[in-house]
Amino acid sequence: MLDIKYIRAELDAVRKGAEDKGFSVDLDRLIALDDQRKVLLTEQEQLRHDQKNAGKEIATLQGDDKQQAIQRMAQVSDRIKTLGDELREVVDELEKIQSGIPMPAAPEVPLGPDxxxxxxxxxxxxxxxxxxxxxxxxxxxxxxxxxxxxxxxxxxxxxxxxxxxxxxxxxxxxxxxxxxxxxxxxxxxxxxxxxxxxxxxxxxxxxxxxxxxxxxxxxxxxxxxxxxxxxxxxxxxxxxxxxxxxxxxxxxxxxxxxxxxxxxxxxxxxxxxxxxxxxxxxxxxxxxxxxxxxxxxxxxxxxxxxxxxxxxxxxxxxxxxxxxxxxxxxxxxxxxxxxxxxxxxxxxxxxxxxxxxxxxxxxxxxxxxxxxxxxxxxxxxxxxxxxxxxxxxxxxxxxxxxxxxxxxxxxxxxxxxxxxxxxxxxxx
Incomplete structure (x- = not known):
């Protein structure tokens, strides 16, 4: 499997390598999924950070303020779960495409169809x-x-x-x-x-x-x-x-x-x-x-x-x-x-x-x-x-x-x- 960082950095070389080997790969979809993965992951990490800080804040609150804060955190927990489900779907599709991308041949390998x-x-x-x-x-x-x-x-x-x-x-x-x-x-x-x-x-x-x-x-x-x-x-x-x-x-x-x-x-x-x-x-x-x-x-x-x-x-x-x-x-x-x-x-x-x-x-x-x-x-x-x-x-x-x-x-x-x-x- 090729490293996603390598694929992004050498996109044209990876595309040509796949073509030379006769493989059909959707690199544009792969890049779009990787971008989506990063967005979802960033939001998930931020919400977890907020959730951690909110826990400390809730401990200092009383009455309605505390209940409202707890409700907000429940919504955050639901969103984190939803993000996790979305992230798994994105990663599964990304890895499926990524696993089908061939290793480019060495430069000295002769070109040929079969x-x-x-x-x-x-x-x-x-x-x-x-x-x-x-x-x-x-x-x-x-x-x-x-x-x-x-x-x-x-x-x-x-x-x-x-x-x-x-x-x-x-x-x-x-x-x-x-x-x-x-x-x-x-x-x-x-x-x-x-x-x-x-x-x-x-x-x-x-x-x-x-x-x-x-x-x-x-x-x-x-x-x-x-x-x-x-x-x-x-x-x-x-x-x-x-x-x-x-x-x-x-x-x-x-x-x-x-x-x-x-x-x-x-x-x-x-x-x-x-x-x-x-x-x-x-x-x-x-x-x-x-x-x-x-x-x-x-x-x-x-x-x-x-x-x-x-x-x-x-x-x-x-x-x-x-x-x-x-x-x-x-x-x-x-x-x-x-x-x-x-x-x-x-x-x-x-x-x-x-x-x-x-x-x-x-x-x-x-x-x-x-x-x-x-x-x-x-x-x-x-x-x-x-x-x-x-x-x-x-x-x-x-x-x-x-x-x-x-x-x-x-x-x-x-x-x-x-x-x-x-x-x-x-x-x-």
């Missing part, structure tokens, strides 16, 4: 050339019997899957390798809830706006999260941290859920776009320092790149344009892995928010000067499965349909260096 305006920054790794007709991950996995789509559909409907045998072991290997990689770089591991209240989703700026993609549990007023970014970032909501403790680096491991509403017929074959998946997420809670936020943004992006490099997966880094940024994102880099059957596929998103999320969740720190500031927040995927398994299976396939295991994953696979027809069951 993902067609994203800019490729670099390609890392060598795209494999096969001396045979490569298979896609669905055919590879089904031939090895390490993924079962039909039975998953029988149990849970479309866009579901069951990993089995060496497929299950491979997913666990990837997740554990990524977790170890970021833990070695100072991140504190967390196993977090996948069901959360409305407030963490609002605080991280997924709500309002992301309800259609979110599974709801109405009986318990809970939601299934689409990323552990939500509970991890909100972990310190409504707290005041100490500057000496920042930055705090967390990595959350959780199962994630997305409805993928509107995705019918689009990337729905196989493991690319599914309703349930697992992810290790990097989150940094930082002090209010733009230069340090930029440095840590590079840091978490590099961590993800190192993970893909270690697994020998070609990828490219994309600078996400204004029209493809989320509401709170100042800048975002997508990392897209090479998947021979479909081309580039997004596997990571590295975002920085400055204080946008922290203002919504009241996440603050006390500086060394004693003043309280809102924190900066950043996040990036460390790894998300099973999507990245597409890249592993397809890039490391052999002509006989077996899969070479990247060397860094071999220790996590019980020493297996390949997945073949003879060891695909995963049993020892």
């Amino acid at each position: 993902d067609s305006g994203n800019v490729e920054l670099r390609v890392v790794g060598t795209i494999p050339e096969f001396g045979f007709e490569p298979k896609d991950h669905v055919e590879l996995a089904q031939d090895l019997d390490i993924v079962d789509f039909p039975r998953a559909s029988k149990l849970a409907g479309s866009q579901t899957y069951i990993l089995k045998g060496a497929g299950a072991l491979l997913e666990l290997a990837v997740l554990r390798f990524a977790l170890d990689h970021v833990v070695d770089r100072g991140f504190i591991p967390m196993m977090v809830p996948t069901m959360v209240k409305y407030e963490p989703l609002y605080g991280t700026a997924y709500f309002p706006g992301g309800e259609e993609q979110t599974y709801e549990i109405p009986r318990d007023n809970l939601y299934l999260t689409g990323t552990s970014e939500v509970p991890v970032t909100a972990y310190h909501s409504d707290e005041i941290l100490e500057e000496d403790d920042l930055p705090i680096k967390y990595c959350g491991w959780s199962t994630c859920y997305r409805r993928e509403a509107g995705a019918a017929g689009r990337d729905t074959r196989g493991l690319y776009r599914i309703h349930q998946f697992n992810k290790v997420e990097q989150v940094i809670i930082d002090k209010s320092d733009v230069e340090q936020s930029v440095e840590h943004h590079e840091f978490i992006r590099n961590n993800a790149e190192e993970i893909l490099q270690a697994m020998e997966i070609p990828y490219r880094v994309v600078d996400v344009c204004t029209g493809d940024l989320g509401m709170g994102q100042v800048r975002k880099f997508d990392i897209e892995a090479w998947m021979p059957s479909r081309g580039w596929g997004e596997t990571h998103s590295a975002s920085r928010f400055y204080d946008y999320q922290s203002r919504r969740m009241n996440l603050r720190y006390r500086g060394k000067d004693g003043k309280v500031h809102y924190c900066h927040t950043l996040n990036n995927t460390a790894i998300a499965t099973p999507r990245v398994l597409i890249a592993i299976l397809e890039n490391h396939q052999r002509e006989d349909g077996s899969i070479r295991i990247p060397e860094v994953l071999v220790p996590y696979m019980g020493g297996r260096t390949e997945i073949t027809q003879t060891n695909a069951s995963g049993a020892r």
Whole structure:
């Protein structure tokens, strides 16, 4: 959420920032409501001041004078109550509009209406050339019997899957390798809830706006999260941290859920776009320092790149344009892995928010000067499965349909260096 003082001071920049991101916001109404809030608040405070002074005066009065003064104060009390009701209505409407105003993108973000305006920054790794007709991950996995789509559909409907045998072991290997990689770089591991209240989703700026993609549990007023970014970032909501403790680096491991509403017929074959998946997420809670936020943004992006490099997966880094940024994102880099059957596929998103999320969740720190500031927040995927398994299976396939295991994953696979027809069951 943007500070109302900032909005008023930088109205044209905020308006342009919203337009660049494709958001429609009524800033004129917001300013009018803020003016009205100030008028109501001033009158309310003055009446309370008068009420306090009148109490002392009434104590000195007698007879009719006292009764008349009491009646006047009763009228003042009624007016204060009315002002309180009016103020709540104004503030509710103001905050509703304010919560829908996006964070302006950083000046260096490319302008564009949607993902067609994203800019490729670099390609890392060598795209494999096969001396045979490569298979896609669905055919590879089904031939090895390490993924079962039909039975998953029988149990849970479309866009579901069951990993089995060496497929299950491979997913666990990837997740554990990524977790170890970021833990070695100072991140504190967390196993977090996948069901959360409305407030963490609002605080991280997924709500309002992301309800259609979110599974709801109405009986318990809970939601299934689409990323552990939500509970991890909100972990310190409504707290005041100490500057000496920042930055705090967390990595959350959780199962994630997305409805993928509107995705019918689009990337729905196989493991690319599914309703349930697992992810290790990097989150940094930082002090209010733009230069340090930029440095840590590079840091978490590099961590993800190192993970893909270690697994020998070609990828490219994309600078996400204004029209493809989320509401709170100042800048975002997508990392897209090479998947021979479909081309580039997004596997990571590295975002920085400055204080946008922290203002919504009241996440603050006390500086060394004693003043309280809102924190900066950043996040990036460390790894998300099973999507990245597409890249592993397809890039490391052999002509006989077996899969070479990247060397860094071999220790996590019980020493297996390949997945073949003879060891695909995963049993020892």
